[in-house]
Amino acid sequence: MQANTEQFDIVIVGGGLVGCSMAGALKAQAAGQNLKIAIIESSVKPELSASHHSSKSSFDGKAIALSYGSVQQLDNWALWQAVKPFTQAINKIEVSEQHTAGFSFIHAPKNVTALGYVIEAQNIGAQLLTKLNQLDLTWFQPAQVTTLTQQQNHIELTLDSGKRLCSQLVLACDGANGKMRQLLKLQPKADDYGQWAITSNVEVDCAHQNIAYERFTQNGPLAMLPMKHNRFGLVWCTTQAKAEQLKQLNDDEFIAQLQQAVGYKVGKVIKVGQRQTYPLKRSYLEQNVHHRLVFLGNASHTVHPIAGQGFNLGIRDVACAANLIAQKLTQKQDVGLNWHCYLAERQKDIQFILQTTDTLVNVFSNNQTLLKAARNIGLLAFELSPIAKSAFASRAMGQINLNDR
Template sequence: MSGATLALALSRIANKKVAVVEAFAESAQHPGFDSRAIALSLGSVQLLRDYGLWDDLSGNATSINSIEVSDKGHFAQTGFNAQQLGKELLGSVVELADAGVMFREQLQKDPNIDFFCPDSISGIVQHQDYIEAELESGIRLSGLLMVAADGANSKVAELIHNPKSLDDFKQHAVIANIELDKPHDNRAYERFTAHGPVALLPMTHNRMSLVWCMSEATLEKTLQWNKEQFLAELQQQFGWRLGRFNKVGELASYPLQLHKRDRLIHHRIAFVGNAAQTLHPIAGQGFNLGVRDVATLVEVVAKHTDCGEYTCLASYRDNRTADREATCAMTSGLVRIFSNDWLPMVAARNLGLAIFDMVPFIQGPVKNRSLGQV
């Protein structure tokens, strides 16, 4: 999504000619109940609106109007809602299948965009004044700038030898969709448990998108449960705030690691989204950080005739550094604080949750980052 957003924004805002290379053709079958979802912050929603993309996404989106954060087995909890902050919403949940269809339609009909799919990059040649890419199909492309938006295992990074640092959290995420027996009222939840954080995001048709973080040992046990056992254990860990969990869809899991590309820019190459950094999902910041990468790159590219020259790319790098470092540090810190059973740490984090609502100077930065307004 980061790459498609960037391509359309560069066309519409900066009036640039763009070639998009996409490795995977669209699936003809919608996943239905099991459609995966992503949470967009209010800041991301506003940027998509600025790029003329939100109207086509919003029809299948579910707004987040309030957020509740709690720690299982302890008294403290906190949260906030859109009305308190004077906002229309805190964010929105979009199903990836619906978003994929919309983005492909927009890419294919944009006169400034050439869409190569399915295809992938097999070679890169960096010249002083331009850059060339060779595709698996044999097609050769050239331009002033190449943007890598090809995920944590970026082929572009591999070809130009741009390594990444890796912080392994020793956790896995289990993802699934849950059906409720009562309305979710557009509320999102983050609950910290002994097994790991549980996040539930509101979706269409009274479903919740679940992300449950856990150790590898717990994962092995979890994947052996039948669906009734899974729902019972999830209910035990989460509680009854949402009533009874009626149904769970297909489970999927993936390891949780922080990937940070050593360099955000290279000669006539920039990295955005998960190709630049991949975060732990604990605070839902990953895609939203990538959208801010996109917004910054669009802004600096629009100001330069040669959008691949060093001054343009250095401006992108310098403007992204503070937000990138702060967001990576915040998410990694939350993982370590809320995945720690050491008694003094448990006491400290519960005190922090308890006083959050009473200390405005703490609330501001946390809420602003949650809203994507940094």
């Protein structure tokens, strides 16, 4: 190790939502341990005000659904109270299929306040950054990791500025196209769904009553997530050609097509915000733990948005990693070694979500007559089955007992 190398206990690569959550979780669960933590972020430092759009791509205006389980974790890390004022509760979800009679309502159980909450990425990002600014963290921003060397007792990182860092543990939270995957020459398993998502925030002319809508259309699912001020966060999955065509429409033309697809249960759409499009794939690393380096969030896995599990899956990565690090510190162990238990626990959850969302996509993006009839009957039967609905609600809320599978 060279003399001008700065030493840390843990380096987090990626200062987006997962990376910020990871830093907050570590500071909360390892309080009093005097951990020296660095965050490396490639973008220019964003505005901290939730009222301003950030230059960080992970802090844009898209709607994020926080499961009840994710809210509990954020609360455990003393982050929820800062985030909560910017959220809107989901008390009920209506699931339906366009041009059919099949539908079902999923309600929040009586013993909880909500199925989940919706927040704009820029708002949760700003609040996490404001909270982290109160903590003892070292930021390298904007900065890119250019080289990575795994030694027996540490990892050495070189930044594009020439700065050298050394750490017992590196947590890669730099997303699906992150540099850490590239440096280790890791190629994830990937499946292209042949679908694109178009996202936006839309305003309607009536109160949404905290209802989220999941509607299955001919080309893919369409989700409307309740937000503050009679708005919905829209995630519309369709073909690439359709997504590009929808993005190019003027607002009135887009609203007309959206209204036709979603119907009028949501109310009359009166305003639409900026539209974004992106391809839908599922990808995952077959092994998300390497010597002294752990991949979390989208750096480890990406899933179809059909069940709103992407960020929530990342939060469960963070929770598991933070718990293990806290245990190692209590037991005076090297935080960078023996992560096999994390690998076993997380891969089980990740594979379950990957398979579940993949099945939903394949079942509800198929226009075969018999399959459509089966879906229609299935939704009606689901509405009449309180046991099935209760189990589904628990999973949607992130209350999953991995040992019961």
